Amino acid sequence: MPSRAPLSKPVHKLRIVVVNTITAAGHEMDASLQAQAQRGAALRIGLLEAGYDIIASLPADIYLPERIAQLQPDMIIIDAESDARDVLEHIVIATRDERRPIVMFTEDAATSSMDAAMAAGVSAYIVAGLQAERIQPVLNVALARFKQEQKLLAELSDTKHKLAERKVIERAKGLLMAHHHLSEEQAYQRLRSMAMNKKLKLAEIAQRILDVEDLLGN
Amino acid sequence: MADNMSAWVAGSDRPEKQVVRIGFLPLSDCGSLIMASLLGFDEKFGIKIALSKEASWASVRDKLGNGELDAAHVLYGLMYGVQMGIGSQARDMAVLMNLNHNGQAVTLSSSLAQQGAVDGASLAGVIRKAPRPYTFAHTFPTGTHAMYLHYWLAAHGIDPLREVRMVTVPPPQMVDNLRAGRMDGYCVGEPWGMKAVHDAIGVTAATTQEIWPDHPGKVLGTTADFVAHYPNTCRALIAAVLEAGRWLDASMENKQKMLETISQPHYVKTRQVWEEQHGLQFYNSGAVNFPYLSDGMWFMTQHRRWGLLKDDPDYLAVASKVNRIKLYRQAAEMTATPLPPGVLRSSTLIDGVVWDGSAPERYAASFAIRK
Numbered sequence: 001m002p003s004r005a006p007l008s009k010p011v012h013k014l015r016i017v018v019v020n021t022i023t024a025a026g027h028e029m030d031a032s033l034q035a036q037a038q039r040g041a042a043l044r045i046g047l048l049e050a051g052y053d054i055i056a057s058l059p060a061d062i063y064l065p066e067r068i069a070q071l072q073p074d075m076i077i078i079d080a081e082s083d084a085r086d087v088l089e090h091i092v093i094a095t096r097d098e099r100r101p102i103v104m105f106t107e108d109a110a111t112s113s114m115d116a117a118m119a120a121g122v123s124a125y126i127v128a129g130l131q132a133e134r135i136q137p138v139l140n141v142a143l144a145r146f147k148q149e150q151k152l153l154a155e156l157s158d159t160k161h162k163l164a165e166r167k168v169i170e171r172a173k174g175l176l177m178a179h180h181h182l183s184e185e186q187a188y189q190r191l192r193s194m195a196m197n198k199k200l201k202l203a204e205i206a207q208r209i210l211d212v213e214d215l216l217g218n
Numbered sequence: 219m220a221d222n223m224s225a226w227v228a229g230s231d232r233p234e235k236q237v238v239r240i241g242f243l244p245l246s247d248c249g250s251l252i253m254a255s256l257l258g259f260d261e262k263f264g265i266k267i268a269l270s271k272e273a274s275w276a277s278v279r280d281k282l283g284n285g286e287l288d289a290a291h292v293l294y295g296l297m298y299g300v301q302m303g304i305g306s307q308a309r310d311m312a313v314l315m316n317l318n319h320n321g322q323a324v325t326l327s328s329s330l331a332q333q334g335a336v337d338g339a340s341l342a343g344v345i346r347k348a349p350r351p352y353t354f355a356h357t358f359p360t361g362t363h364a365m366y367l368h369y370w371l372a373a374h375g376i377d378p379l380r381e382v383r384m385v386t387v388p389p390p391q392m393v394d395n396l397r398a399g400r401m402d403g404y405c406v407g408e409p410w411g412m413k414a415v416h417d418a419i420g421v422t423a424a425t426t427q428e429i430w431p432d433h434p435g436k437v438l439g440t441t442a443d444f445v446a447h448y449p450n451t452c453r454a455l456i457a458a459v460l461e462a463g464r465w466l467d468a469s470m471e472n473k474q475k476m477l478e479t480i481s482q483p484h485y486v487k488t489r490q491v492w493e494e495q496h497g498l499q500f501y502n503s504g505a506v507n508f509p510y511l512s513d514g515m516w517f518m519t520q521h522r523r524w525g526l527l528k529d530d531p532d533y534l535a536v537a538s539k540v541n542r543i544k545l546y547r548q549a550a551e552m553t554a555t556p557l558p559p560g561v562l563r564s565s566t567l568i569d570g571v572v573w574d575g576s577a578p579e580r581y582a583a584s585f586a587i588r589k
Contacts, residue, residue: 087386089275089386
């Protein structure tokens with residue numbers, strides 16, 4: 001048997017939460033639940049062997065959203081065939097402005113399903129039976145991918161925000177021009193000096209002007 | 219009749235893909251789909267339905283996306299959630315037909331019932347008198363049950379976003395969670411409402427047809443991509459399910475047979491009787507199945523109402539793209555299923571408000587309780 005390559009340390013100490021399949025006592029487990037539970041156990045061992053920090057192994061119950069909010073993990077890992085996927089979906093939508101990477105694990109090695117899940121917002125796929133030393137690169141890629149995606153989203157929302165600010169400034173300028181019979185340039189200068197006097201951003205002072213206009217209902 | 223059918227099957231309308239892999243979740247309203255497969259209505263139209271039992275709606279969504287499933291028994295609202303990119307990357311989806319009307323319910327815990335909360339109005343009273351974080355469950359954030367539960371609470375003056383805690387729970391776990399006192403009520407498809415009543419841990423506070431008489435439910439859903447590649451297969455699939463629905467409507471015996479069939483472990487796994495299905499309908503001379511644009515638009519208006527959609531979409535344009543009326547009409551003709559005169563229908567919901575598909579932006583913004 002070839003000797004195992006030494007495990008390099010994870011670049012960043014990821015705080016991982018693994019979501020477990022609920023196997024309620026007193027209920028006979030069907031084969032798929034049993035397989036899920038076994039996959040889950042194997043995965044946890046693999047993660048620990050690879051030096052990862054599983055900060056919690058949580059049941060997929062109705063307290064999952066609160067627990068995840070408390071723990072603020074860097075990554076959530078769940079079985080692709082678990083019915084708890086929908087519970088996690090709740091978290092994805094409730095926290096869609098502060099997303100975190102979700103990694104699935106599965107027995108299904110079909111690359112097509114990985115691509116689709118990743119397109120749907122999953123950061124990576126771990127195929128069951130994967131060697132411990134292979135988990136680390138998969139998770140590193142997942143995190144890098146997620147960060148890249150978040151950066152793009154942030155840039156997009158920044159651009160949208162700037163566009164919205166420009167609109168507010170334009171409307172405030174229009175109001176000043178109408179009320180005080182100013183030219184566009186004069187209106188802009190008036191806005192700028194008001195902003196400087198009040199130590200506000202141009203868009204903030206513009207918004208105040210619009211709010212006052214709204215209030216007075218002119 | 220038989221000659222007509224073989225003409226459809228043999229001509230240029232021959233299904234491009236003969237074996238169709240269809241996902242379903244174990245709920246009573248998958249009945250017509252399962253019977254279409256088991257009774258051979260599929261083969262009559264040149265296809266074979268391969269059923270695949272799924273564990274979650276999220277997984278149904280992903281598998282439709284990656285082609286592991288060709289089509290699925292899926293929540294109407296989920297289809298529009300994916301179309302609009304709520305919680306996942308946006309993808310062009312297709313609603314081939316509506317599968318059922320009614321057959322879902324809002325259940326409240328027995329302990330709430332003992333405090334007097336047995337319907338919407340009395341629930342509002344109890345919540346006002348004894349405020350605490352009341353917990354209610356639905357099955358998927360953008361889904362049908364979430365939207366009906368939100369609507370029902372709001373119609374009784376209870377703000378579902380601010381006054382109660384809303385959670386997502388897989389249908390088969392609803393009863394256990396209610397029994398353990400972890401939640402106060404839920405909205406789900408049968409048999410999971412009546413199970414709580416039989417186990418004496420809950421009461422039916424409202425059936426979903428009290429919220430919206432003959433409301434849309436699950437749809438036969440796929441991706442726009444699949445329809446583009448396999449239009450004939452899609453048409454055959456709609457036709458097969460229409461015939462199965464007609465067979466179900468034909469007699470009580472047929473309905474009981476369907477329930478017995480889907481009660482088996484590899485389907486829904488719970489014994490059921492027809493009288494307890496809360497007005498569940500699969501066909502009703504096709505009135506159930508037409509993919510009305512107003513039905514599709516309604517889910518988007520509610521997504522907008524509750525802040526799942528941050529802006530108003532072009533409601534009519536999106537619904538016209540997603541709901542495949544042309545394919546449905548052809549399948550209806552193949553099966554001699556009556557067609558309605560228009561693509562919109564008018565409904566009066568529990569709060570007395572009429573929804574007829576007109577002025578969707580105004581409708582979405584008109585509710586006092588909203589995000």
